[in-house]
Amino acid sequence: MKRVMHILNYFAVLTIMVACSQPTKVEAPEPCRSVEGPTQELAAIDTLMWHQPDSALTVMMEFAGSEAADSLDVFEGHYCQVLIAELLFKNDYGQSNREEVLKAVHYFDSIVNVAEGRNADARDKADARCASLQMDAFLAARAHYINGVGYYERDSLIEACGEYLNALRMMEGHFEEKVLVGHKAWFMTLTYNRLGDLFSAQFMQEPAIYCCKKSLDYDRIAQASPDKIANTLLQLGKQFDKLKEYDSASYYYERILEIHPDNKTLLYRDAVCMLALSDYCAHHDTLASLDSLKSMMLQASNETEMLTRFIAIGGIYHDIGQYDSAKVYLEPVLGKFGKKGKVAARLLRDIAMIEGDTVKANQYAQFLIEDVTSAANSQARVSQLNDMFQQHLQWEQEKTEAERRQAEQLAARRRLVRGVVTAVVVLLVLGLGLWWWMAKRRKEHEAETQTWHEEKQQLQTQVDDALQQLQTVDEALQQLQTQADDALQQARAMLPQRVADLYRAKVPNRLERIMDEFEAAYPQALEKLAAAYPELNETERQIAVLNFLHFRAKEEADLLGLSDNTVNKYRSNLRKKTENASFSSFLD
Known part of the structure; x- marks a missing residue:
């Protein structure tokens, strides 16, 4: 049907x-x-x-x-x-x-x-x-x-x-890369997948890996299903297996098991089997690898899957030298399975040659004759495919370089435009700022000038008032000075009489009051005398004043409370120290 x-x-x-x-x-x-x-x-x-x-x-x-x-x-x-x-x-x-x-x-x-x-x-x-x-x-x-x-x-x-x-x-x-989304991204991943399969079938691992990785990139952009991504990861792992980079291969198989955990699917079983083979090649853990492969073999859904598992198990038995077990798994595959059948024939021929069975070795070799005759054509085809791929990579590099230069030129133009615009804006701002500042300064200057003139006028008025006041004060001072001079002259004129009155009055502290009267009439006389003759003591200065006031020695002795001889002695010392200088020179 x-x-x-x-x-x-x-x-x-x-x-x-x-x-x-x-x-x-x-x-x-x-x-x-x-x-x-x-x-x-x-x-x-x-x-x-x-x-x-x-x-x-x-x-x-x-x-x-x-x-x-x-x-x-x-x-x-x-x-x-x-x-x-x-x-x-x-x-x-x-x-x-x-x-x-x-x-x-x-x-x-x-x-x-x-x-x-x-x-x-x-x-x-x-x-x-x-x-x-x-x-x-x-x-x-x-x-x-x-x-x-x-x-x-x-x-x-x-x-x-x-x-x-x-x-x-x-x-x-x-x-542009940014618009390769939706159907376009899906188309890109399909195209890279087809190329990856083509290169993989010709054992061109490097181009196949490149295409598979590009397909993964577009899978993410197109939001492809986990199954689609897992199939691409499986293809990638197989390429690394062929390059004997088993750790990298295992990494991709493990990612498949993470994103596709359904153990009832062929994809899951393929990933488990490939991971087991990679682990065996990398770490030679024979028992664990065989257990995984046999477990997946028992879950095979058809004869093709079963024979695929047979080849993997037979290959391990061949590698560890258990040839009888290897033949059990490899002989059912012989002549049934295209390229994988030829893999089985090659392994069985090796076993026959090791066992010395040339008849079987020749029988198995018959399955490989077609491979030998097509090797030259395959090599030429691979070389031509590789040249095409390299030319494509060169085209991509040239395109990327051209885009980079174009982007740099665009960025440079944008920077130039931004720079020019920025410069114009800055100049405008500076011009406006300068104009505003000058206008502000002009107004401030006018205001300051006006204030200065007002303050100057005010100060001038104050100065005139102060001068007037000073003139009035000066006149008052001159009047006071005249009055003081008159009072001083009057005090000096009356000094002899007042001193004589004090002496005759027999009042307490006559000497001090007489000295006060003298200082009032001649305010700086004693200071000048002390400055001129610093060796004079106080008694000698008092005697000098009393001498000026025409007191006799006996009267001085009475005022000082000393004997006449002592007073005379002080007078003698005074003359010696002053060298008979006139006391009147200290009165001006």
């Missing part, structure tokens, strides 16, 4: 192809399309295909029988052929519209080239024409990709690799 359904589906697809086919001539791109993009029906099928390819195929069948399929223009016809090829691939059908796909590749390449020439001098890269160019570029990339699938189905690996690389260059050359 399933075969009948496949046949019916095949005829339905042929009907779609006929409905969507255009004339065999490859049309030149239309210079100007009235409607940008495909019809709504094709766009809806395209959107559905990314999530439900089987449902999309059903819708395509219905579309093929509608009137809309008969009115497709050139663009829509080629777009329809690309969709058909993608739907055939996603629903596990062979690509039966090869000629139409090749025409679509040429058509979309040509309209992209035309659009690029039209937009080469466009300054605004965000306008509608650029959006149309990006849509055309995405379709061109998809056409290259599905064309590569067609080549791969026909074992044309060189051409398939070239088309996958063309698809990547179309995408990376027309889209």
